[in-house]
Amino acid sequence: MADLTSNLAGIVSPNPFWLASAPPTNSGYQVQRAFEAGWGGAVWKTLGEPIINSTSRFAAVSFNGQRVAGFNNIELISDRPLDVNLREIEETKKRFPDHAIIASLMVEPKQEKWHEIVKKVEAVGVDGLELNFGCPHGMAERGMGAASGQVPALVESQTYWVKEVAQTPVIVKLTPNITDITATAEAAVSGGADAISLINTINSLASVDIHTWNTVPNVDGLGTHGGYCGPAVKPIALHMLGECARNDLVTVPISGIGGISNWQNVVEFMLMGSTTIQVCTAAMHHGFRIVEDMIDGLSNYLDEKGIESVSELIGRSVPKYSDWGNVNLNHQVVARIQTDTCINCNKCQIACEDTAHQCISRYKDASGASYLAVNEEECVGCNLCSIVCPVEGAIEMVPIANGLPTLSWNDRQHAINTLQTSSYMGGK
Ligand SMILES: Cc1cc2nc3c(=O)[nH]c(=O)nc-3n(C[C@H](O)[C@H](O)[C@H](O)COP(=O)(O)O)c2cc1C
Ligand code: SF4
Ligand code: SF4
Numbered sequence: 001m002a003d004l005t006s007n008l009a010g011i012v013s014p015n016p017f018w019l020a021s022a023p024p025t026n027s028g029y030q031v032q033r034a035f036e037a038g039w040g041g042a043v044w045k046t047l048g049e050p051i052i053n054s055t056s057r058f059a060a061v062s063f064n065g066q067r068v069a070g071f072n073n074i075e076l077i078s079d080r081p082l083d084v085n086l087r088e089i090e091e092t093k094k095r096f097p098d099h100a101i102i103a104s105l106m107v108e109p110k111q112e113k114w115h116e117i118v119k120k121v122e123a124v125g126v127d128g129l130e131l132n133f134g135c136p137h138g139m140a141e142r143g144m145g146a147a148s149g150q151v152p153a154l155v156e157s158q159t160y161w162v163k164e165v166a167q168t169p170v171i172v173k174l175t176p177n178i179t180d181i182t183a184t185a186e187a188a189v190s191g192g193a194d195a196i197s198l199i200n201t202i203n204s205l206a207s208v209d210i211h212t213w214n215t216v217p218n219v220d221g222l223g224t225h226g227g228y229c230g231p232a233v234k235p236i237a238l239h240m241l242g243e244c245a246r247n248d249l250v251t252v253p254i255s256g257i258g259g260i261s262n263w264q265n266v267v268e269f270m271l272m273g274s275t276t277i278q279v280c281t282a283a284m285h286h287g288f289r290i291v292e293d294m295i296d297g298l299s300n301y302l303d304e305k306g307i308e309s310v311s312e313l314i315g316r317s318v319p320k321y322s323d324w325g326n327v328n329l330n331h332q333v334v335a336r337i338q339t340d341t342c343i344n345c346n347k348c349q350i351a352c353e354d355t356a357h358q359c360i361s362r363y364k365d366a367s368g369a370s371y372l373a374v375n376e377e378e379c380v381g382c383n384l385c386s387i388v389c390p391v392e393g394a395i396e397m398v399p400i401a402n403g404l405p406t407l408s409w410n411d412r413q414h415a416i417n418t419l420q421t422s423s424y425m426g427g428k
Pocket of ligand 2: 334374378379380383386
């Protein structure tokens with residue numbers, strides 16, 4: 001069996017599966033039960049000034065029968081007293097010395113406030129700190145969370161203040177509510193961060209009740225923007241992870257978060273550069289035991305691939321993630337319909353006819369049976385027909401050998417510029 005031991009900037013855990021800072025990590029009771037279930041680490045629900053929460057505070061987006069496709073909350077940081085949390089962290093660490101306990105922290109952007117809380121939580125034996133510069137609601141209105149996390153200079157200075165006193169590794173958790181997440185990732189590194197984690201939740205409004213006209217959730221009739229997470233945010237998280245992982249200035253390891261629900265998602269995040277992964281919504285939806293499938297799935301996958309340690313997986317897809325300017329514009333694929341598996345539902349024809357390139361037509365064979373075929377001369381290989389097709393494998397996207405050399409936009413521009421320069425030189 002492959003070795004799942006993980007090491008994120010010196011924080012060692014028996015496997016890469018951590019619970020994200022959120023309701024599942026709100027108490028010693030929960031974190032201890034999670035460790036018993038198999039989770040390798042937990043980022044404790046964010047500690048900070050005493051907070052009063054609202055009721056209600058959660059909403060979910062269900063789509064086409066899928067419950068909790070997306071999840072939205074207006075919850076704040078821990079509303080349990082700091083000394084209670086610290087006592088429970090200490091007890092939990094003593095019971096589970098080999099598991100990773102990371103304290104998530106959020107205070108006002110003041111040096112002495114950061115020094116004070118870092119010293120307090122490190123005194124109870126945490127393995128690391130995670131700075132919450134991501135919470136988009138409530139705290140942000142008081143200059144904390146995303147209000148700090150959207151300003152690279154504030155991320156850098158507060159990370160620096162923490163590093164002035166921290167004895168354990170410091171992870172900076174980033175907000176996705178920013179145009180370019182690499183700006184704050186780079187700022188965290190400049191401030192001395194040992195690792196970064198991403199993403200926190202995305203600004204959102206889950207829904208509006210069309211009968212009462214209230215937004216959902218609402219507190220006594222008044223709603224506010226909340227943070228979005230769960231399966232729906234996974235593509236956004238993966239993109240931001242990839243942007244950070246391929247950035248030369250982001251030289252620290254990454255803990256990936258956002259919509260991770262199963263072992264396949266875990267593999268994707270690790271291939272895209274995550275050293276550990278964190279889960280919140282899937283644990284809230286299905287309970288702690290989902291980690292069993294994640295452990296089994298990841299172990300089997302590594303064994304099947306002949307990979308001995310999970311660390312060998314990290315970042316393997318990053319070199320395959322680039323700018324559009326580098327993709328081969330001469331590469332060609334076309335759609336090909338497999339008539340033996342096609343159920344003649346016509347969805348592909350409608351999609352191509354109405355919204356793509358009008359190149360799927362219906363024909364009759366020698367026996368008079370009707371079938372669909374693609375005019376490959378006209379097909380631009382956009383994938384739409386295969387995406388809408390309800391039958392796995394009924395439409396294959398087939399590469400076509402067109403004899404053209406590899407040519408990207410950047411190659412093309414380079415060739416044009418070189419030509420212009422040489423003809424200019426020749427003309428002289
Ligand atoms: C109800 C709720 C409360 C959360 N509270 C915190 C928090 O206190 N600190 C924090 O850093 N992130 C908090 N988060 C964000 C999660 O840690 C995580 O970044 C986000 O949910 C994305 O992961 P997911 O898609 O697996 O849920 C919270 C998320 C939810 C749903
Ligand atoms: S790949 Fe796009 S263009 Fe080609 S047949 Fe399918 S929908 Fe039409
Ligand atoms: S969508 Fe798929 S199953 Fe339906 S007609 Fe097209 S190829 Fe056949």
